[in-house]
Amino acid sequence: MTSSEVELKALMLASLDGDAASYRSLLDRLSGRLRAYYKGKLARVGRGATEAEDLVQEVLLAIHLKRHTYDTGELFTPWAYTIARYKLIDYLRRTRTAASVPLDEGTDVMAQDDSADAESSYDVRKLLGRLPEKVRCSIQCVKLEGRSVAEAAERCGISESGVKINIHRGLRTLASFIARETKNENG
Amino acid sequence: MKTDDLVAMLSTNVEPIGRGLVGRTISIAVVAGAVIALGFTLAALGIRADLTTTRATVFLLLKVAFALAVVGVAVRYLTRLARPGAERGISPLSIALPFAAIALLGLISLGGAPSSHWNRMILGDEWLECLLSIPIIAVAPFAATIFAVRRAAPTNLVRAGALAGLIAGGVSAMAYALHCTDDSLPFVAVWYGGTVVLCTLAGAALGPRLLRW
Numbered sequence: 001m002t003s004s005e006v007e008l009k010a011l012m013l014a015s016l017d018g019d020a021a022s023y024r025s026l027l028d029r030l031s032g033r034l035r036a037y038y039k040g041k042l043a044r045v046g047r048g049a050t051e052a053e054d055l056v057q058e059v060l061l062a063i064h065l066k067r068h069t070y071d072t073g074e075l076f077t078p079w080a081y082t083i084a085r086y087k088l089i090d091y092l093r094r095t096r097t098a099a100s101v102p103l104d105e106g107t108d109v110m111a112q113d114d115s116a117d118a119e120s121s122y123d124v125r126k127l128l129g130r131l132p133e134k135v136r137c138s139i140q141c142v143k144l145e146g147r148s149v150a151e152a153a154e155r156c157g158i159s160e161s162g163v164k165i166n167i168h169r170g171l172r173t174l175a176s177f178i179a180r181e182t183k184n185e186n187g
Numbered sequence: 188m189k190t191d192d193l194v195a196m197l198s199t200n201v202e203p204i205g206r207g208l209v210g211r212t213i214s215i216a217v218v219a220g221a222v223i224a225l226g227f228t229l230a231a232l233g234i235r236a237d238l239t240t241t242r243a244t245v246f247l248l249l250k251v252a253f254a255l256a257v258v259g260v261a262v263r264y265l266t267r268l269a270r271p272g273a274e275r276g277i278s279p280l281s282i283a284l285p286f287a288a289i290a291l292l293g294l295i296s297l298g299g300a301p302s303s304h305w306n307r308m309i310l311g312d313e314w315l316e317c318l319l320s321i322p323i324i325a326v327a328p329f330a331a332t333i334f335a336v337r338r339a340a341p342t343n344l345v346r347a348g349a350l351a352g353l354i355a356g357g358v359s360a361m362a363y364a365l366h367c368t369d370d371s372l373p374f375v376a377v378w379y380g381g382t383v384v385l386c387t388l389a390g391a392a393l394g395p396r397l398l399r400w
Contacts, residue, residue: 018203027194035190057193062400064197066340068208069270078272086271086342090399124188124196143196164202171197 009076016067030063031056034084036114041088053120054178059087061175065168094179127177131170134158138166209339210266216335217262217354220328224362227324232366242370250364250375256285257357257383265332265350269339282353286380293376311369314378320366321359321382322389329355329390333397341398348394349387356386 008029014022038052062083070079128136134156141152142163153160237243260281267273297305311317332351341347360379369378 015201016204016206018201020198020201023201024194024198027198028191031190031194053190057188057190060190060193060197062340066271066400068204069340071209071270071273072206074270074273079270082271082342083340086340119189122188124193142200144199146199149200 005075005077008080012067012070012076013072016070016072027060027063030080031060032114034059035118037084038088039114045092049118050121053118054122055087055091056118057120058091058175058178059084061171061178062087065172065175122178122181124174124178127174127181128170130177131173134162135166135170135173138163139170142167143171209269212335212338213262213266213269213332216331217258217328217358220331220355221358221361223327223331224324224358225365227327228320228362228366232320232363234365235368237368243368246370246375247364249372250367250379251361253285253289253375253379254357254361254364254383256288257282258354258361260285261350261353261357265336265347265354268343268347268350269336269341271340271342274343286384289372289376289380293373296372305373308371309373309377311371311374311378313367313369314374317363317367317369317374317378318382320363321356321379322386323359324362325352325355325359325386328358329386333393336398337400340400344395344398345391346394347398349391351394352390353383353387355390356383359383359386 008026011022011026011029015026034056035052038055039049042048042052042055063080066083070076128139131139137156138152138158141147141155142149147155149160149163152163156163156166158166235243235247238247264279264282297308300308329351332354333348336347336351360383364379369375
């Protein structure tokens with residue numbers, strides 16, 4: 001077990017308990033590692049850095065939406081790696097490139113770090129505009145302005161559980177928008 | 188969009204997450220699917236009339252035991268498959284065990300009977316009804332199971348789909364057993380075992396389309 005596994009798992013456990021600072025630190029570390037992983041993989045099939053960044057962000061969203069599938073009794077790295085690899089294969093298939101992704105060690109995705117201040121090809125605020133109003137309002141208040149769920153409920157005129165459901169649903173829709181955008185651009 | 192901005196957005200006001208959600212969701216879906224399958228069987232086909240006899244009860248229990256064994260192993264395996272990186276732990280061989288057991292019982296039963304009876308023991312009265320009913324009754328439990336797996340994160344979609352089909356077939360066989368009056372081991376082995384395998388193959392074929400995320 002590497003020290004990176006121990007650190008990342010500790011951050012993940014704290015994140016699952018709702019610790020925002022740990023979660024931010026976890027996603028930061030993961031994005032660096034995912035960036036290095038995808039740049040390497042995509043370079044091999046002749047794809048560029050922006051595409052790598054699209055994938056990094058897609059996987060961060062997927063990790064966020066699927067974080068309840070992490071079994072706290074298991075190692076964290078293989079969980080994250082399996083999602084990263086699944087999304088890479090899905091992306092290559094979606095953008096119609098015949099390429100095989102060689103199976104390699106689960107530690108591969110965590111091997112390097114690339115912390116370039118990178119940008120993807122889409123604008124999430126524009127995509128937000130395509131969401132239904134209450135959903136957009138919930139995400140805007142809680143996830144972008146950092147207001148509490150109670151405040152958001154009042155502002156958007158819905159219940160607190162409605163806000164939570166809207167956020168989850170909205171992020172899921174955003175993820176599918178992003179998947180479609182990247183397909184249109186590259187495919 | 189900058190990745191940093193996305194990270195900031197995702198980590199702002201992050202909600203705590205309950206543990207064991209995947210297993211719970213799948214179990215609830217399978218139970219719900221079983222209730223629908225039972226209701227459908229009772230409404231559309233009705234319960235067998237001779238359930239008071241010992242022979243009927245023994246065979247009902249045997250069919251249900253086979254179906255429960257299939258479903259039990261499949262649910263445990265699917266719960267693992269629905270989580271990234273957790274595929275190991277249960278050998279796919281354990282899934283074949285209930286099928287091997289019923290096939291063996293069927294063969295022993297055939298071996299102890301004169302060969303002139305074999306045709307009748309294998310085909311029973313209602314082999315066609317069984318062949319059609321189990322896949323039809325399996326539709327609702329299949330939909331429920333797929334719905335639950337979609338909320339998790341399967342990464343081997345063919346296998347996860349196959350397991351969902353296997354569970355649906357098993358649940359359906361259990362419900363159909365309440366109606367079915369064909370009481371011979373070879374019949375159960377061929378028609379119950381066979382239709383459940385068919386459901387599994389259908390699930391494997393549909394998995395990649397239904398489970399992508």
